[in-house]
Amino acid sequence: MSSTITSWGDKNPARLRTTNLIRIGFAIVLLIGWEAISRSGIFLRDVVPSLGPIALAIFKLVQNPVFYANLQATAFEIAMALGIGSALGIACGIIIGSRPFLSAAFEPYIYYMAPTPRIIFFPVMIMWFGVGVASKIALGAMSCFFVVALATADGMRQIDRVLIRVGRSFRATSLQMAFKIYLPAMRIPVLNGIRLGFGTAVVTALLAETKLSNQGLGFMVMQTYSRFDMPSLYGLLIIIFIIAGLGNAVLGRFANTAHHS
């Protein structure tokens, strides 16, 4: 998702005040609405717990060492998936993006495979890589690969031809061309691709953990669900959403920095 930070750094105090007032107003309406639904009995008891127990569950979760062990397992899977998927995606994107013939031959396959839900490949990955972390990493890397490859190929086509001719006139090798010309010139689309790839890798790895796993945050979600501990389930999901949002924001900040450098 493109950067949408609109209010950060806003110097106009009146506008900033209005923005904050609207935000606070919406937050209050949401919280009151939640509490009202919780007490109304529209849903079965405990399905929509009161805000107090959810806050308490979040407080207990962040003090629980088991949560950090699972967070570590998921973070490892996602980091590995992002690294492998991005590296393969960039390499493939450079190759097909630099040759129009290969682009026309293979890019349609990558383009139409990109939005396919990757979780359906989980049974295949289990057969290839086993039930441990390797199958989740492979699935996450597969998710990441397609978006990064497409973004890189697109970035390659936007590189100023003069830069490529300069590289070739210096008789740069393929590796030198990749690291000295292509990657610096297309850092913004590549970083945006990695950011999108991160999002899909997170979703895929966590979903795979909910299906078959003995560690990770997805596994923890299913454990909490099987105990029907709804406040903890809400708390855990809120924490996961915040972590995913922070990861996305950090990658977005990288992309913004690259854009302004």
Add this chain to the structure above:
Amino acid sequence: MAKSLYIGPYGRWLPIAFGAMTVLGAFVLLEILLRVGVINRYIVPLPSEVLLSLPRIIVEEKVLARCRETAFEMLISSAAVIAIGVPIGVALYRYKALRNALEDWFAALAAAPIVLAFPLFLVMFGRSATTIIVMSVVSGVAPIILKTTEGLVATRPVLLNVGKSLKMTQSQMFWKILLPSALPLIFTGIRLGWTFVLISVVGTEFLINLGGLGQLINDLAERYDMPGTYAAIGFVILVSILFFISLERVEQWLGRRT
């Protein structure tokens, strides 16, 4: 995608034929490697077995009925994300204070792995298609909101000035200038939103073993019917491709009309 079609010294069809032949060649190579025992046949089925399993899973597993079920959930969710997302995006464009306050929140919603909350939706709406549709709508709406606003904001000022000089009403400005100008970005948002919808629909079917093609893959994998599992995955890829080709066609048709 269509913009990048190659028309060089070899014409348009040669690279397409080369791509298709390469994919076919990869399957033939895989068949040979499996038959000579380089790759274990218990892990990867023969491509010919996958092909031969197609009639079986179409008849015995009622693939077409399952395709209809998955397609129904996808169509309802896809229509709903557009019906909800585009008006909210327009409202955010119209009221700048609202945009400043809430755009970051929608960006956070777009980045959140909502589909992971399927146990919550299961508890709220039961084990039914409603759960899948509601969850898919929540997953897919945020990118459409953001891209609609982005598209409308990016309208060139010169176009707006032309509209003002022609004394267009607000409604005319929207339908004749703002919407056509924002259409490419709105469709980018729809494509992103539909990707989340697809992940959510098929992913949830697979995870909770309910409904159409997702459930079929889960069933076949649990029965250790590997050729059938691969064939069912092929069907999901086919549905996904048809889904996005139809979106492209609608975009091209609308592009010609506006």
